[in-house]
Amino acid sequence: MPPTRRRPPPAVVRPPAPVRAPASVRTAAGRRPRPRPPVRLSTRIAGGVALLVITASGVGHAVVTGLNGAINRVDAFGGMQNRPGDSKGTNFLLVGTDGRDGLDPAEKKQYHLGGAPCHCTDTIMLVHLSQDRRRASVVSIPRDTYVQLPDVGPAAALARRKGTAGAKGTGPHGAVTAKPAAHVSAKATATSAGGHPLPPTHPAKINEAYADGGPKLTVSTVERLTGVHIDHYLEVDFVSFMKTVDVLGGVPVCTKRPLKDSYTGLNLPVGTTTLDGGEALQYVRSRHIDADSDLGRMQRQQHFVAQVIHKVTDSGTLTNPLRLEKVAGTVLDSVRADEGLRPADLISLASSLKGFSADSSEFASVPLSNLGFYVPGVGSTVKWDTNKAGRLWAAIRADRPLTAHPATSTSPDASPSAQSPASKAVKVAVAPSGISVRVANGTGINGLAGTAQRALHATGFATPGLPTTAERHVARTTIRYDPRWDRSAKSLAGALPGAQLVKAKGQGPVMQVTLGADFKGHRVQPVTAQAPKPAATAQTGEQAGC
Numbered sequence: 001m002p003p004t005r006r007r008p009p010p011a012v013v014r015p016p017a018p019v020r021a022p023a024s025v026r027t028a029a030g031r032r033p034r035p036r037p038p039v040r041l042s043t044r045i046a047g048g049v050a051l052l053v054i055t056a057s058g059v060g061h062a063v064v065t066g067l068n069g070a071i072n073r074v075d076a077f078g079g080m081q082n083r084p085g086d087s088k089g090t091n092f093l094l095v096g097t098d099g100r101d102g103l104d105p106a107e108k109k110q111y112h113l114g115g116a117p118c119h120c121t122d123t124i125m126l127v128h129l130s131q132d133r134r135r136a137s138v139v140s141i142p143r144d145t146y147v148q149l150p151d152v153g154p155a156a157a158l159a160r161r162k163g164t165a166g167a168k169g170t171g172p173h174g175a176v177t178a179k180p181a182a183h184v185s186a187k188a189t190a191t192s193a194g195g196h197p198l199p200p201t202h203p204a205k206i207n208e209a210y211a212d213g214g215p216k217l218t219v220s221t222v223e224r225l226t227g228v229h230i231d232h233y234l235e236v237d238f239v240s241f242m243k244t245v246d247v248l249g250g251v252p253v254c255t256k257r258p259l260k261d262s263y264t265g266l267n268l269p270v271g272t273t274t275l276d277g278g279e280a281l282q283y284v285r286s287r288h289i290d291a292d293s294d295l296g297r298m299q300r301q302q303h304f305v306a307q308v309i310h311k312v313t314d315s316g317t318l319t320n321p322l323r324l325e326k327v328a329g330t331v332l333d334s335v336r337a338d339e340g341l342r343p344a345d346l347i348s349l350a351s352s353l354k355g356f357s358a359d360s361s362e363f364a365s366v367p368l369s370n371l372g373f374y375v376p377g378v379g380s381t382v383k384w385d386t387n388k389a390g391r392l393w394a395a396i397r398a399d400r401p402l403t404a405h406p407a408t409s410t411s412p413d414a415s416p417s418a419q420s421p422a423s424k425a426v427k428v429a430v431a432p433s434g435i436s437v438r439v440a441n442g443t444g445i446n447g448l449a450g451t452a453q454r455a456l457h458a459t460g461f462a463t464p465g466l467p468t469t470a471e472r473h474v475a476r477t478t479i480r481y482d483p484r485w486d487r488s489a490k491s492l493a494g495a496l497p498g499a500q501l502v503k504a505k506g507q508g509p510v511m512q513v514t515l516g517a518d519f520k521g522h523r524v525q526p527v528t529a530q531a532p533k534p535a536a537t538a539q540t541g542e543q544a545g546c
Contacts (some may be wrong), residue, residue: 014218035150073114076215076233076338083220084229089400092127093219093230095210110265110278121210121218123301137402138305139392140298140365143207144317146373146381147221150199152212176433203375215338225384226393235336247327250274251307253283261286280304288490304362309361313503363404364392372487374509379484380430425459428491432460435488435511439467442474442514452515455524459495470514477519480504480512495527 076093124141209221219230245251252274259268266282266289273282284304312327357499367388367471373381395402405496437456441449457463465467481489492511493499500520 006346024483025160040543043408045443056151066144070155071341072336073339074215074233074235074336076219077230077340078216080216080220084223084227084397086229086231087397088131089394090129090231092129092234093222093226094125094127094231094236095121095215095218096122096123096236104220121207121286122532124206124218125301126222126226126230126323126388126396128228128399129403129465131399134360134449135401136361137396138302138361138363139396139402140363141206141222141225142366142368143205144299144380144382145226145366146204146375146378146383147204147206147209147226148201148216149204149212150207152199152217157227167310203378204380204457205378214338228393228396232341233336234341242281244327245275245277245280245308248308250276251280251304251311253280253304253307258349259283261289297366305363306363319440333346362401364402367392372434372491374434374485379482379489397425398461425528426494428494428529429528430488430491431455432491432495433462435492436464436509437492437511437513438465439463440512441516442470442472442477442516448515448519452513452519452524456495459524459526460528461495463490464510474516475518476500477516478502479515480507481512482507484513485509491527491529495525499521525543 008423039267121143124143125142127140128137129135130137177220205224206221209218213220213237215233219233223230252272255270255273258270259266261267261282262284264286266279266286268283273279284297284301286300289296328336353506363451367385368382369385370383373383375381378406383435392402437453439449439453440455449469453463453467477496478501479499480502481492481504483503483505489501489508489511492513493501496513497517504512
């Protein structure tokens with residue numbers, strides 16, 4: 001293995017500019033917390049997990065007690081009804097939103113954060129701490145999970161304008177919310193506690209729940225999907241994450257291939273590299289370096305969280321009071337927690353987790369049945385595998401280890417054998433039959449568009465209409481696509497090696513291919529949809545790490 005590379009010292013990260021805190025959000029002491037805007041991104045989840053692990057040290061008692069006043073409080077459960085029953089162990093919902101206030105233009109440029117935020121959750125993880133405090137199970141929930149949300153908030157208003165809102169109780173597209181967990185009554189999902197009908201709903205991605213209804217709607221949506229009672233809510237900001245990584249002295253990650261993403265600025269070689277806060281942000285944000293986009297990113301997030309746990313537990317942080325206080329102070333400074341998470345809870349947790357290690361953690365993602373489920377007005381979503389996801393959440397509710405119950409499949413088509421012809425095709429996230437492609441000839445070669453269109457059709461793509469001639473000749477083959485269908489575009493790119501992906505907002509679900517001088521007819525590569533990853537097959541923190 002190539003030697004570990006050490007990055008240059010990290011740049012100083014400027015703390016976010018203060019903003020006025022809502023009057024309803026106060027600290028445990030009753031005063032308004034120091035304001036801190038929601039800031040990007042999924043990386044912040046590692047800070048939340050680090051907080052839980054930091055409490056595992058006996059010397060952490062005084063640290064946690066002394067710094068608890070720094071935690072900003074948020075009402076994540078008030079007024080919620082029809083909740084799942086309590087289960088063994090303790091369940092935390094960790095979320096990261098995509099706000100980026102507090103960063104100046106130079107910082108946004110450095111970390112490729114120039115786009116406007118959608119004010120939704122960029123990452124959602126459910127962390128289950130076993131009743132005996134010997135195990136932490138971290139389950140990633142895809143942000144593109146298809147759900148039905150009540151018609152409230154800005155996202156609902158947009159859905160109404162697009163004509164996708166208005167279904168009562170359940171939606172027309174078979175959202176996973178249409179079938180609640182077995183232990184939640186059907187009546188509870190159709191009526192309120194007083195017997196009144198629930199508000200109309202609209203189809204959406206789960207990450208819109210935060211934009212529509214904040215922490216409460218996010219928690220209630222996750223509970224409805226999983227049947228798991230959420231005990232505590234944690235939301236950690238981006239700037240704090242970067243500082244946490246830096247105060248830990250960086251976090252090592254290992255890669256089996258070079259990782260380069262122009263969208264985030266990520267540029268890692270093969271081998272092990274110690275990342276500073278900014279580089280870690282790029283590492284977990286990148287979603288254009290994997291065929292399965294967000295799913296590949298979730299795996300990197302889990303890998304990174306495992307490395308954070310390993311660094312915190314094995315570097316002496318938990319046994320060094322001064323260092324522990326510095327790290328804990330950095331993490332706690334920007335955590336938003338539910339009002340019920342008391343200092344006594346953290347102290348109790350600390351005393352029970354003294355023997356916690358990287359191998360005490362296990363990671364899984366929700367099993368999926370459809371990686372490219374198109375919903376009008378919403379875009380490409382993912383749907384859960386009802387049976388496998390049900391078993392995963394049942395294990396969480398029963399406080400069973402996930403690593404003791406790997407998912408297996410006896411289905412002959414669950415994954416192609418090494419001898420299967422399909423195994424020779426490029427594995428893509430979205431089945432070609434669900435992708436519509438139009439082809440234009442951007443060269444002077446007569447009939448080239450027709451040849452390419454027939455080849456694409458032969459590998460399974462839908463090719464509506466006749467091939468056309470582009471307005472001008474081009475040197476490079478391009479795929480124009482609407483960003484809402486980015487997984488479909490990357491799947492099409494698998495069939496056209498070397499083609500350049502070009503975003504075209506508002507174009508809709510049909511991909512537009514313009515053939516350039518670099519195209520050769522034989523370059524259409526056969527593709528096949530990969531079987532959804534057996535995400536319920538959990539792995540320990542040691543397995544997920546380097």
